[in-house]
Amino acid sequence: MSRPLILILGDQLTDSLDVLTQAPDDAVVALCEVKTEGDYVPHHPQKIALILSAMRHFADTLRDKGYRVHYSRLDDDDNRQDLIDEAERLADAYECDEIRVTHPGEWRLLERIQSRGTRWRLYEDTRFYCTLSDFGEWLEGRRRFRMEDFYRQMRKRTGLLMRDGEPAGGQWNFDKENRAPVSGDLDFPASPQHRMDDTTREVEALVSEHFGHHFGTLEGFNWAVTRRQALADLRHFIDHALAHFGTYQDAISDDDPLLFHSRLSASMNLGLLGAREVCEAVEKAWQDGKAPINAAEGFIRQILGWREYVRGIYWQRMPDYKRENRLDARRGLPDFYWNADTELRCLRRALEMTRDNAYAHHIQRLMVTGNFALLCGVAPAALCDWYLAVYADAYEWVELPNTLGMTLYADGGYLGSKPYCASGKYIDRMSDHCRECRYDVKQVTGDNACPFNSLYWHFLETHRKRLENNQRMRLIYGSWDRMADDRREAIIAKADAFLETITFEAPYGKGDHASGYQN
Ligand code: FAD
Ligand code: DLZ
Numbered sequence: 221m222s223r224p225l226i227l228i229l230g231d232q233l234t235d236s237l238d239v240l241t242q243a244p245d246d247a248v249v250a251l252c253e254v255k256t257e258g259d260y261v262p263h264h265p266q267k268i269a270l271i272l273s274a275m276r277h278f279a280d281t282l283r284d285k286g287y288r289v290h291y292s293r294l295d296d297d298d299n300r301q302d303l304i305d306e307a308e309r310l311a312d313a314y315e316c317d318e319i320r321v322t323h324p325g326e327w328r329l330l331e332r333i334q335s336r337g338t339r340w341r342l343y344e345d346t347r348f349y350c351t352l353s354d355f356g357e358w359l360e361g362r363r364r365f366r367m368e369d370f371y372r373q374m375r376k377r378t379g380l381l382m383r384d385g386e387p388a389g390g391q392w393n394f395d396k397e398n399r400a401p402v403s404g405d406l407d408f409p410a411s412p413q414h415r416m417d418d419t420t421r422e423v424e425a426l427v428s429e430h431f432g433h434h435f436g437t438l439e440g441f442n443w444a445v446t447r448r449q450a451l452a453d454l455r456h457f458i459d460h461a462l463a464h465f466g467t468y469q470d471a472i473s474d475d476d477p478l479l480f481h482s483r484l485s486a487s488m489n490l491g492l493l494g495a496r497e498v499c500e501a502v503e504k505a506w507q508d509g510k511a512p513i514n515a516a517e518g519f520i521r522q523i524l525g526w527r528e529y530v531r532g533i534y535w536q537r538m539p540d541y542k543r544e545n546r547l548d549a550r551r552g553l554p555d556f557y558w559n560a561d562t563e564l565r566c567l568r569r570a571l572e573m574t575r576d577n578a579y580a581h582h583i584q585r586l587m588v589t590g591n592f593a594l595l596c597g598v599a600p601a602a603l604c605d606w607y608l609a610v611y612a613d614a615y616e617w618v619e620l621p622n623t624l625g626m627t628l629y630a631d632g633g634y635l636g637s638k639p640y641c642a643s644g645k646y647i648d649r650m651s652d653h654c655r656e657c658r659y660d661v662k663q664v665t666g667d668n669a670c671p672f673n674s675l676y677w678h679f680l681e682t683h684r685k686r687l688e689n690n691q692r693m694r695l696i697y698g699s700w701d702r703m704a705d706d707r708r709e710a711i712i713a714k715a716d717a718f719l720e721t722i723t724f725e726a727p728y729g730k731g732d733h734a735s736g737y738q739n
């Protein structure tokens with residue numbers, strides 16, 4: 221049999237994968253930069269630069285380890301500019317009968333690979349704690365399934381933060397201690413500055429040329445592009461941020477994008493860091509007394525719980541999941557999501573930070589940009605394409621359940637038991653944005669009323685039929701019903717008038733969208 225071609229995708233940059241550890245000596249390992257992966261949605265220039273620079277560095281690492289590597293550059297004349305076509309071209313050129321690849325992170329690629337027939341052989345992605353078949357078994361036959369149940373089972377299975385079969389600290393969950401807002405006297409640690417080398421500089425020039433028109437700046441690029449840099453980020457997080465991670469996990473700051481968050485998702489999703497080593501380092505920090513249990517548990521829950529859970533849901537439910545739109549939301553994206561030109565301070569800052577850093581932390585994604593889109597009735601396809609494009613850590617297996625399920629409640633409660641809708645009161649409690657804002661967060665209908673307030677009630681009224689019987693929504697519908705009729709009418713009119721002032725992109729109707737939606 222001829223030698224195999226091993227295709228390593230841009231987010232599979234680790235030599236621990238079976239496809240590499242089981243490679244025969246004469247295998248050709250291919251990494252391919254292609255135009256179509258850069259613009260099937262308009263990825264943030266920092267995201268593309270991060271991936272291409274990390275791919276180039278990883279190719280060097282593999283060469284140093286003795287692998288025979290073919291690297292297709294974006295500006296090579298014979299590059300087919302499509303991952304699957306380029307891999308097949310290389311397989312022909314190197315006379316390889318078989319193309320081996322690790323299970324990709326997006327359905328659209330898996331579908332294409334499977335459509336190419338027996339020449340392609342898929343390997344399991346072993347970077348996760350839970351295999352897809354184990355997740356399927358866990359899900360099977362359950363009428364009620366929640367992340368919390370999955371997470372507890374994973375704690376028991378891995379032994380992470382467990383003591384004699386019981387959760388460390390005597391509780392599974394420290395969420396109640398993890399809701400402090402920002403306060404004036406807090407100092408947030410500065411991120412480590414990574415040295416910009418020639419490889420990254422070269423890639424930046426390439427990205428400017430081909431993708432410079434996409435939303436987002438390249439200036440200030442400071443992502444880890446090698447394993448060594450990613451390990452430095454992990455060490456920095458453990459030493460300087462972890463201890464406060466839990467307490468301020470939900471806080472939002474007007475001037476600091478990161479607070480005590482780790483910014484490790486991009487490295488983990490790329491393969492530069494393993495989920496296991498990250499969780500084990502955090503557990504060890506707790507054991508060594510460097511971090512309290514609410515911080516260590518709060519952090520491990522995100523990775524061992526949420527990250528694994530959303531991946532399981534994605535692969536169980538695709539491709540139908542992507543077509544879900546249970547709230548029948550039809551609007552396009554507000555146009556200011558592409559330029560941050562809005563007077564709503566919280567939105568403006570989240571969008572500016574996204575533009576400048578290809579990063580926003582979880583609560584900004586969920587409760588600011590996500591909440592606003594939910595309240596306005598933005599179609600899942602429009603919002604999902606945006607999230608997939610603008611964040612350095614975005615791949616569909618993790619982005620889609622978070623956006624369509626958790627944020628837009630478009631799966632009807634499959635991922636979350638109620639919508640994460642909120643008025644300005646929540647943003648005011650958790651952030652210091654409102655005092656910088658031209659709107660008044662205390663007003664609902666006055667001239668300067670915070671738009672989140674009327675939109676919130678408008679959303680609840682619009683979806684009353686679907687939501688009012690949800691046990692967790694009863695109280696809030698009770699408050700709405702106790703308001704006088706003319707008050708309720710004024711609130712709905714205020715929301716409608718505000719919606720008239722927003723320019724939404726063309727509504728999503730029937731037909732395919734860039735990343736393969738049919739809505
Ligand atoms: P930290 O706050 O330091 O958290 C630690 C780690 O936990 C993260 O690095 C991440 O790996 C994991 N994590 C935390 N929350 C989640 C979650 N809800 N789902 C999965 N993993 C989680 N995360 C992505 O990695 N890629 C995405 O494309 C993505 N899209 C999102 C879209 C929306 C609308 C929302 C609400 C969340 C999304 N998330 C996504 C989850 C989360 O916001 C990011 O993982 C997190 O903000 C990354 O920053 P961090 O590394 O500083 O995280
Ligand atoms: C996101 C991305 C980009 C921008 N460019 C490339 C590329 O040139 N070559 C490549 O192999 N991968 C790239 N990727 C990552 C892929 O899109 C990713 O592997 C799939 O989306 C599956 O998660």
Ligand code: SF4
Nearest residue numbers: 566644654657661670
């Ligand atoms: Fe956002 Fe409203 Fe606060 Fe302004 S007042 S920052 S719009 S929540």
